Amino acid sequence: MKKGKPVGAAVAAARVLRLLSEAKHPLNANQVATALAMYRGTAYNILWSLEDCGLLHYNERSRGFSLSVNMLGLTQGILVRSGIMDFVRPLMFSLHERFGATAFLGKLGEDRSIFVLDSIGPLFRDDLYSTVGRHYPGYAGAPGVVIAAFARLSRAEVARHLNKDDWCKPPTLDEFMRRMRLAREEGYSIDEGDRWRRLLQVSAPVLNDQGEHVLMLTVVTYLDRIKKSDVKPLALETRDAAWRISLVLEKIEID
Numbered sequence: 001m002k003k004g005k006p007v008g009a010a011v012a013a014a015r016v017l018r019l020l021s022e023a024k025h026p027l028n029a030n031q032v033a034t035a036l037a038m039y040r041g042t043a044y045n046i047l048w049s050l051e052d053c054g055l056l057h058y059n060e061r062s063r064g065f066s067l068s069v070n071m072l073g074l075t076q077g078i079l080v081r082s083g084i085m086d087f088v089r090p091l092m093f094s095l096h097e098r099f100g101a102t103a104f105l106g107k108l109g110e111d112r113s114i115f116v117l118d119s120i121g122p123l124f125r126d127d128l129y130s131t132v133g134r135h136y137p138g139y140a141g142a143p144g145v146v147i148a149a150f151a152r153l154s155r156a157e158v159a160r161h162l163n164k165d166d167w168c169k170p171p172t173l174d175e176f177m178r179r180m181r182l183a184r185e186e187g188y189s190i191d192e193g194d195r196w197r198r199l200l201q202v203s204a205p206v207l208n209d210q211g212e213h214v215l216m217l218t219v220v221t222y223l224d225r226i227k228k229s230d231v232k233p234l235a236l237e238t239r240d241a242a243w244r245i246s247l248v249l250e251k252i253e254i255d
Helices: 008-022 029-036 040-052 071-082 084-099 141-150 155-161 173-186 228-251
Strands: 056-059 064-067 102-108 114-120 189-192 199-207 213-222
Touching: 008 029, 008 040, 008 064, 029 040, 040 056, 040 064, 084 102, 084 114, 084 213, 084 228, 141 173, 141 189, 141 199, 141 213, 155 173, 173 189, 189 228, 199 228, 213 228
Parallel strands: none
Antiparallel strands: 056 064, 102 114, 102 213, 189 199, 199 213
8 A cells, every 4th residue: 555755743743642651750842852852842842732632731730741631532432443342341341240340451562561441440549550541561460470471581581671660579580480381371360469569460361363462351459359269260250251352353453
């Protein structure tokens, strides 16, 4: 298919949006210009143009810009068009209804971070990165174990990526490798308060027909709100739901 000539302003605006989507706090024009190696005036004009369009929010206190909640409307439009949520939401609701947990569906990015597409259930203040539209850092908690396991990272690669600051109770390298092996064998991973104190995480990979890990189904609840005997059934149902999503991926569009 023949492509048109790239429009510099559009490319620059897209780079700004991607930068802000990955930032942990609002950024000002100087910070954006430095990060993207562009003129401050260019960054300034792009930021305010995107703010005028409703895609960015200007924070008076920090004098910086962040993505606007209006971006979620764009994401929702993509999900509706793809048809994925028509199939996935009932599965997520079933997990929430039976176990009282919150289910999240995320898409893996090129940097192996997780971009949360949708959720069912109450959101957790403890997990700031699990709100819809946010990026969740890889290699931490149950999702991180699954990412590393199905990427088949070597011990050296795991040692390079494992960041103890991302954990409340960081596992040793040997323990993380053990969890990776279990995730590959069982099709899910469980984290009982190591990533975040008091929170149970269960994650299962959604694979495409080439066996590539493309989506992540994660269920989260407070440890004191679930019976110990229900943890394994929750893990198995999460795995089964992820497997069922895998079966329909070839019929839908998620890019």
